[in-house]
Amino acid sequence: MSSSTKVPRNDAVTQIASKSLWIRRRSFQMVYEAQQGHPGGDFSAADILATLYFGVMRFDPRKPNDPGRDRFVMSKGHCSGAFYAALAAAGYFPEDELKTYMEPLSKLNGHPNRNYLPGVETNTGPLGHGLPVATGIAIAGQLDNADFRTFVLTGDGELQEGSNWECALTAAHRKLENLTLIVDRNRLQQGARTEDTATLDPLDEKWRAFGWHVEMVDGHDHAQLLDVLSAPAKGRGKPLCVIANTFKGKGVSFMHDNVSWHHGVPNKEQYEQAMAELV
Amino acid sequence: MSAVEQTTDELFDCRESFAQTIEALAAEDPRIVTVVSDSVGSSKLGGFRTKFPDRMVNVGIAEQTLVAVGAGLANGGKVPFVSAASCFITGRAMEQVKADIAYSNVNVKLIGQSSGVAYGELGPTHHSIEDLAWLRLFNNMKLIVPADPWQTSEAIRAAAAHDGPVFVRISRMKVPALERSADARFEIGSAETLVEGDDATIIANGTMVHRAVAAARLLADEGIATRVVNMATVNPLDEAAIAAAADTGAIVTLEEHSVRGGLGGAVAELVATTNPVPMRILGFPGFVPTGSAEFLFDHFGLNPAGIADAVRQTVARKR
Ligand SMILES: Cc1ncc(C[n+]2csc(CCOP(=O)(O)OP(=O)(O)O)c2C)c(N)n1
Ligand SMILES: [Mg+2]
Numbered sequence: 080m081s082s083s084t085k086v087p088r089n090d091a092v093t094q095i096a097s098k099s100l101w102i103r104r105r106s107f108q109m110v111y112e113a114q115q116g117h118p119g120g121d122f123s124a125a126d127i128l129a130t131l132y133f134g135v136m137r138f139d140p141r142k143p144n145d146p147g148r149d150r151f152v153m154s155k156g157h158c159s160g161a162f163y164a165a166l167a168a169a170g171y172f173p174e175d176e177l178k179t180y181m182e183p184l185s186k187l188n189g190h191p192n193r194n195y196l197p198g199v200e201t202n203t204g205p206l207g208h209g210l211p212v213a214t215g216i217a218i219a220g221q222l223d224n225a226d227f228r229t230f231v232l233t234g235d236g237e238l239q240e241g242s243n244w245e246c247a248l249t250a251a252h253r254k255l256e257n258l259t260l261i262v263d264r265n266r267l268q269q270g271a272r273t274e275d276t277a278t279l280d281p282l283d284e285k286w287r288a289f290g291w292h293v294e295m296v297d298g299h300d301h302a303q304l305l306d307v308l309s310a311p312a313k314g315r316g317k318p319l320c321v322i323a324n325t326f327k328g329k330g331v332s333f334m335h336d337n338v339s340w341h342h343g344v345p346n347k348e349q350y351e352q353a354m355a356e357l358v
Numbered sequence: 359m360s361a362v363e364q365t366t367d368e369l370f371d372c373r374e375s376f377a378q379t380i381e382a383l384a385a386e387d388p389r390i391v392t393v394v395s396d397s398v399g400s401s402k403l404g405g406f407r408t409k410f411p412d413r414m415v416n417v418g419i420a421e422q423t424l425v426a427v428g429a430g431l432a433n434g435g436k437v438p439f440v441s442a443a444s445c446f447i448t449g450r451a452m453e454q455v456k457a458d459i460a461y462s463n464v465n466v467k468l469i470g471q472s473s474g475v476a477y478g479e480l481g482p483t484h485h486s487i488e489d490l491a492w493l494r495l496f497n498n499m500k501l502i503v504p505a506d507p508w509q510t511s512e513a514i515r516a517a518a519a520h521d522g523p524v525f526v527r528i529s530r531m532k533v534p535a536l537e538r539s540a541d542a543r544f545e546i547g548s549a550e551t552l553v554e555g556d557d558a559t560i561i562a563n564g565t566m567v568h569r570a571v572a573a574a575r576l577l578a579d580e581g582i583a584t585r586v587v588n589m590a591t592v593n594p595l596d597e598a599a600i601a602a603a604a605d606t607g608a609i610v611t612l613e614e615h616s617v618r619g620g621l622g623g624a625v626a627e628l629v630a631t632t633n634p635v636p637m638r639i640l641g642f643p644g645f646v647p648t649g650s651a652e653f654l655f656d657h658f659g660l661n662p663a664g665i666a667d668a669v670r671q672t673v674a675r676k677r
Contacts, residue, residue, distance in 0.1 A: 113479070115479055156483075157480075181648060182648070183647075183649040183650070183653045187648070188647075188648040189477075189478075189479040189480035189481050189648070190481045190483050192481065202483065203483070204480065205445075205446065205449075205483050207419075236396060236419050237419060239396075239417075239418035239419040240419055240420055240421075241420060241423065268396050268418075269397075269399070269419075270396055270397075270398050271396075276416055276418050277416075277418025277420070
C-alpha cells in the first residue's frame with residue numbers, strides 16, 4: 080500500500096504532516112478517555128510513526144503476515160496510544176477499535192500484543208527488547224537475501240538498558256544494512272532528564288564507535304525524517320541509527336519538554352486546550 | 359467469630375509505608391542506601407532523595423545493573439535497599455538475583471514494587487504474578503508479602519535487621535489497615551491468624567488477605583467457620599500454621615500471583631508430603647487479558663463471593 084517511491088516527495092511530506100497531527104489528536108483522545116497512557120512520548124514519536132507508515136515502509140495492511148513486508152518494532156511500547164493510532168490510520172484495523180483503548184478485554188492493551196492485533200510484530204513494554212528482536216528479524220532477512228527492511232523505535236532513556244549495546248555489537252558485526260534504529264531523543268525519561276540520570280551524550284559518537292552509520296535529524300521535521308529513512312539501505316554495509324531529536328509533549332504548549340507528561344493524563348480543561356492547539 | 363476488623367475506612371498505599379520506614383531507618387543507620395532504576399517516583403522515594411541525596415544511587419533504566427550494583431554496595435559495607443517495579447527487578451534481573459544476591463548470599467534487600475496485577479491495563483509485561491515462583495527457588499532468600507501498612511513497615515524493619523538476602527513484595531493497590539492487638543509483632547517466618555475457625559482454612563497474603571477476611575465473613579453467616587491465616591512470609595513458611603490448617607481438613611490458598619509455584623505451590627508441597635487434605639489454589643491461571651486490577655480480580659473469581667465458593671467446594675471434598 081504505502082511506498083515512498085510512488086508518491087512525489089512534496090505530496091508525501093504533506094500527507095505525513097496531516098497524519099502526524101491526526102495521530103496526536105487521536106492518541107490524546109484515547110489517553111483522555113482511558114485516563115491512562117503515556118502522552119508525552121506519544122507526541123515525541125508521532126512524526127516518526129507517520130513518516131514510517133505514510134512515507135517509508137512497504138506493507139499491505141490486508142496481508143499483515145506477508146513475508147516480504149517491511150517490519151516495524153515499537154520498542155517503546157508504553158507509547159501504545161500513538162502506535163495504535165498509526166496502525167489504525169495505516170489500515171490495520173478500523174479506527175473505531177481505538178475507542179476501546181485499555182478497556183476490559185480490549186485488544187488495545189496498555190502495551191502492544193501481537194496476538195491481539197495485526198501489525199504488531201512482537202509484544203513490547205519492558206524496555207530494551209525491541210532492538211534485539213528487530214536484529215533477529217534483520218538477520219533472517221539477510222540469511223534469505225530478502226529485500227525487506229526492519230525499523231525499530233526506541234526511547235532514549237531506554238538506551239540505558241544494556242541489551243541495546245549487546246545488540247549494537249551483533250548488528251554491526253553482521254553488517255545489517257537492512258536494520259534501522261530510530262532513537263526518540265526527547266532527552267526525558269520517566270522521572271527526570273536522561274542527562275541527569277545516566278548520561279547518554281555524545282550519543283552519536285557512541286553508535287559510531289559501535290560500528291553503526293549515524294544520522295542526526297530534527298525528529299519533528301517530516302522532510303528530514305523522510306529523506307534519511309527512505310535513503311537506499313543497500314550498499315551501506317552497516318546498520319543505520321537515526322537519532323531523532325524530539326521533544327516530549329511536542330505540539331501542546333503546557334506539555335512541551337515537561338517530564339510530568341511522561342504518564343500524566345489530562346483533565347477536561349487540559350484536554351480541551353490541547354485539542355485547540357493541535358490544529 | 360473473632361475477626362480482625364479494619365480500624366477505619368481509610369485505605370493505604372503500602373509504598374508510602376515503605377518510604378516512611380526506610381527514611382526513618384536511614385536516619386538511624388548510615389549504612390542504609392537506596393538503589394533505583396528511574397524508579398524514584400514509583401517507589402515513593404522522592405522524600406528519601408531530598409533527605410539523603412548522596413545515599414540514593416539511580417543507575418538509569420538498567421535493572422541488571424541495579425541488582426548487581428546492590429550486591430557491590432553490600433560488599434562495600436552498605437545495606438542497600440534496591441527498589442523497582444517487581445516485574446523488572448525480578449524478571450529482568452533474574453540471573454543477577456540468583457548469582458549476585460542469592461548464591462553469593464549477600465546482605466541486599468530487594469523491594470518489588472507494584473507487584474501482582476496492580477498495573478492493570480498495562481498488561482502482563484508489567485504484572486508481576488511470577489515473582490514468587492521464581493524467587494522461591496532461592497532457599498536462602500527471605501520472601502515477605504505484607505498485607506497492610508503496619509506489616510509493610512514491620513517487614514522493612516525486619517529486612518534491615520536480618521543479615522542476608524530479603525525480598526519484600528509491595529503493592530500499589532490501596533488496602534485497609536488490619537486491626538491488631540497492641541502487642542502484635544511481626545517476625546519473618548511466622549504467620550498470623552486473623553479469623554478463627556475450624557471447618558476450613560484460607561491461607562492468603564498481600565492484598566488478598568482483606569478479601570479472605572470478607573469471604574470468611576460470608577461463610578460464617580452460613581455456618582462454615584473459616585480460619586484466615588495471613589502467611590506474609592512465603593520463605594521460610596510457617597510450617598506449624600500450615601499443619602494446623604491441614605487439621606481443619608480443607609485448605610484454600612489465595613494470592614495475587616499465578617496459581618503455579620507461588621504461595622499455593624509452597625503450601626501444597628508441604629501439605630502433600632505431610633498431611634494431605636483437599637486443597638484449592640486461587641490466583642491467576644497465566645497471562646491475563648486487558649483490564650484494571652479490580653476487573654481482573656472479579657474476572658478470575660478473586661472476590662469474596664468467588665473465594666467463598668472455592669471454600670464451599672473444598673469443604674465438600676473433606677474426608
Ligand atoms: C525494563 C523496563 N524498566 C522500566 C520500565 C518502566 N518505564 C516505562 S517508560 C520508562 C521511561 C522511558 O523513557 P524513554 O525510553 O526515554 O521513553 P520516552 O521518553 O520516549 O517515553 C520507564 C522507566 C519499563 N517499561 N521497562
Ligand atoms: Mg525519552
